[in-house]
Amino acid sequence: MCRDRRTAMGSPTATPAFVASVSGGGLSGAVQRRAVGRGGLGGGGGGGGGAVGRRPSPAAAAAVVGGWRLRSTGWLTGDPKQGPLRCARLAGRGASAVHGASARTPAMAAAGTGGAAGTAVAAEEAEPFRNASYEMNAVLRTLTAPGRYAAGGVAAGLPNPLLRVDGVDEPLSWPAPASWVRAAVAAAERAPFGLGDASVVDAGVRDSWRILLGGLTFANGPAWEAALATLVGGEVREGLGVTGPVRAELHNLLLYETGGHFAEHTDTEKAPGMFGTLVLTLPCEHSGGALVVRHAGEEMRFPKADVAGSPASLAAPTWAAYYGDCKHEVHPVTNGYRISLVYNLIIEEDEDAAEGKRKKRKTDVLTPAVPNLDPTVEALEALAPRWAKSLREGPPKKEQPEKERDWYYSSYKEPEEDVPDKMVYILEHKYTERGLSWDAFKGADAALIGALLRTRLPAASAGTAGKGAPAKAADDKAPKAAKGAAADAPVPRPYLLYVARATVSTVELSDQGTEETERTITVESDWLPAPGQGAAALPTPVAMEDHHYAQEASHFGHYAQRPRSRRLISYGASRQADRYTYEPCGNSPGEFATWYHTRLREATAGQSHPPAG
Ligand SMILES: O=C(O)CCC(=O)C(=O)O
Ligand SMILES: [Fe+2]
Structure with a gap:
C-alpha cells in the first residue's frame, strides 16, 4: 500500500475538476480553469498535470481528509487538528516523542468507514514510513495549543x-x-x-x-x-x-x-x-x-x-x-x-x-502560549536529515511483493521523483496584513510554527542554505551523508506563503533559520475583490476572506481593516510558489470522500474490475 501513501501525500494523482494555477513572484497569477483529461489521473509533479495513468487508492481518501491537495511535489492539508492518518503510524514508531499521539485520529476513523479505505489504512499502519517527511507531518499533527479560539x-x-x-x-x-x-x-x-x-x-x-x-x-x-x-x-x-x-x-x-x-x-x-x-x-x-x-x-x-x-x-x-x-x-x-x-x-x-x-x-506582538515543544522539535530534528537525504537520493527503495498489490497497482511503477520537497499547512486562523508577524500567530498556528522555527535543520552547503540558514545547527545535527551534500542539495526549512487572489506569493523571511534572531515578513498585498466578483473560481479554503460583513468599516486610518487572508506555512526545500497548484477536494471527511469517489468512478469507468471493497 505504499502507493497509497505517495499518491495521497507525495505527488497526488487524482484529477481535479479544475485547478488553480498559481504563479509565484508576482501577483498577476490568474485562476485558470483547466479541464483535465478523462482518466488521466496524472501524477505529474512540479506543477505538472502529466497523465501517467496512476489511480487513486482508497487509502488516499484517508490521507488528505479535509483541505486541499497540493499538486506538484508537495502536499497540503487542512485543519491541523483533523490530522490525517499519519499519526497512526507513530504508534509503533516513536510515539513517545510526540506526546501521546493517538493511534487513530477521528479523521482516520471517519475516512476508514468506507470499508476499502479502512482496510487500506490498516494495511498502512503495519508499514513503516518510506519518507521521513510524512513522519514529520505526523509529528506536527499531534501538536495542540493551550487555549481555544x-x-x-x-x-x-x-x-x-x-x-x-x-x-x-x-x-x-x-x-x-x-x-x-x-x-x-x-x-x-x-x-x-x-x-x-x-x-x-x-x-x-x-x-x-x-x-x-x-x-x-x-x-x-x-x-x-x-x-x-x-x-x-x-x-x-x-x-x-x-x-x-x-x-x-x-x-x-x-x-x-x-x-x-x-x-x-x-x-x-x-x-x-x-x-x-x-x-x-x-x-x-x-x-x-x-x-x-x-x-x-x-x-x-x-x-x-x-x-x-x-x-x-x-x-x-x-x-x-x-x-x-x-x-x-x-x-x-x-x-x-x-x-x-x-x-x-x-x-x-x-x-x-x-x-x-x-x-x-x-510592535504587534502577540505572544501565544505554546505547549512544550521540546519533544516535537526533537522528533523533527531526528527526521529532517532523512528527509534531506531522500530529497537528494530519492526515497528508500523497497520493492513490494507482487502478491500484495491489488489490481489497482498492478501497473504501478515506482517513480523516482516521489519525495515531496515541501509540506504545506493552511493556518487555522486568518491574519490581516498588519497583524502578520512571526511572533503573532494565534492559537494552534503558533504551536506549529514555533516548532518549525525551532527545529534545527540538516546541513546545507553554502549554495543552497541562503542567507540566515542555520549553519551551526546543520553542523551539529547532520549526519555524515548530509554534511557532504552537493552544492544544490535541498534543505527543508520553513517558508511562509500566503494566498491573495489566486496567487501564492512567497513571504520573505529575512532569517530562514531557527535561531532567535530578527525575522521580518514582507507581505506583497493584493487582496480579493468584493464578494461575488469571481471568488467562486478561487480555491475557497485557501482563498481570502470569504465572508461579507465586518464589525466596522475601515475608517481607522493606519489600521484600516483589510481582508484577512488564509496563510499557508510551507516547510520544505523549495519555496517557489510557482510550483503550487491547488485542487479543491472538500473540507471534511465527508466532502473529501465524495470528491474522491467521484474521481475514482471516473477513473475506473469502462473497466471490468469492480473497485476494491
Ligand atoms: O454584542 C455582542 O455580543 C457582540 C457584538 C459584536 O460582535 C461586535 O460588536 O462586533
Ligand atoms: Fe463582532
Whole structure:
C-alpha cells in the first residue's frame, strides 16, 4: 500500500475538476480553469498535470481528509487538528516523542468507514514510513495549543460600574430595568457594520444601538477597571491561550431590543496589537441573543446553556472572548433587552516600548502560549536529515511483493521523483496584513510554527542554505551523508506563503533559520475583490476572506481593516510558489470522500474490475 501513501501525500494523482494555477513572484497569477483529461489521473509533479495513468487508492481518501491537495511535489492539508492518518503510524514508531499521539485520529476513523479505505489504512499502519517527511507531518499533527479560539463564563468579580449614558438621568443599576434601556436607546445611534470601505446601516444584518466612548462615564471606574484587569489577565488570557500581557480597551456599548441581532461577521482590527474581542453582557432580563463564535468547523455559544437566563447572569455580567478573525454572530433577542460592552483585546507593548526602545518587530506582538515543544522539535530534528537525504537520493527503495498489490497497482511503477520537497499547512486562523508577524500567530498556528522555527535543520552547503540558514545547527545535527551534500542539495526549512487572489506569493523571511534572531515578513498585498466578483473560481479554503460583513468599516486610518487572508506555512526545500497548484477536494471527511469517489468512478469507468471493497 505504499502507493497509497505517495499518491495521497507525495505527488497526488487524482484529477481535479479544475485547478488553480498559481504563479509565484508576482501577483498577476490568474485562476485558470483547466479541464483535465478523462482518466488521466496524472501524477505529474512540479506543477505538472502529466497523465501517467496512476489511480487513486482508497487509502488516499484517508490521507488528505479535509483541505486541499497540493499538486506538484508537495502536499497540503487542512485543519491541523483533523490530522490525517499519519499519526497512526507513530504508534509503533516513536510515539513517545510526540506526546501521546493517538493511534487513530477521528479523521482516520471517519475516512476508514468506507470499508476499502479502512482496510487500506490498516494495511498502512503495519508499514513503516518510506519518507521521513510524512513522519514529520505526523509529528506536527499531534501538536495542540493551550487555549481555544473562544472562551467565556460569568464575571462574578465585576462590580456594578454605575455606568452613565449621556442624556440618561440615572446610572445603570443591576439588573438593568427596561426603563433604563429604553432611555439609553433614545440616546443611542444605530450601529452600522462594515462592508469593504463602507459603513452600512441595515437592520437585516445588524439590528442594535450603540453608544460610543464619549457618551459613557463609569462612576465606579477604578473598581471596575481593577476587576476587569483581573478577569482579562486571568481567565481571558488563559481561555485564549495567550501568555503576553493583554489589555481590554472599551470600544462601545451595544443595546439590543427584542428582535435585535448581528449577522455573522468578523471583527475589525482597530489598533496595533489588537487580536480579539471581549464582550461583557450586562445583567438585564432577556432571552435569545446568544453569541455564537465559529472556527475551524466548530462553534461555541455564549453564555453557556447553564448560565443563559440563570440568576447568575442577572447577578453579574457574563463574558465571552474570541480571536477577532473568528466568525461570530448574535442571535436575535427573543424577549427583553440585551446590553453589551464590547472591548478590544490588545497585546500590551513590552517595557522596552514604553521607554521608546521598542524593537520594530515587537510592535504587534502577540505572544501565544505554546505547549512544550521540546519533544516535537526533537522528533523533527531526528527526521529532517532523512528527509534531506531522500530529497537528494530519492526515497528508500523497497520493492513490494507482487502478491500484495491489488489490481489497482498492478501497473504501478515506482517513480523516482516521489519525495515531496515541501509540506504545506493552511493556518487555522486568518491574519490581516498588519497583524502578520512571526511572533503573532494565534492559537494552534503558533504551536506549529514555533516548532518549525525551532527545529534545527540538516546541513546545507553554502549554495543552497541562503542567507540566515542555520549553519551551526546543520553542523551539529547532520549526519555524515548530509554534511557532504552537493552544492544544490535541498534543505527543508520553513517558508511562509500566503494566498491573495489566486496567487501564492512567497513571504520573505529575512532569517530562514531557527535561531532567535530578527525575522521580518514582507507581505506583497493584493487582496480579493468584493464578494461575488469571481471568488467562486478561487480555491475557497485557501482563498481570502470569504465572508461579507465586518464589525466596522475601515475608517481607522493606519489600521484600516483589510481582508484577512488564509496563510499557508510551507516547510520544505523549495519555496517557489510557482510550483503550487491547488485542487479543491472538500473540507471534511465527508466532502473529501465524495470528491474522491467521484474521481475514482471516473477513473475506473469502462473497466471490468469492480473497485476494491
Ligand atoms: O454584542 C455582542 O455580543 C457582540 C457584538 C459584536 O460582535 C461586535 O460588536 O462586533
Ligand atoms: Fe463582532
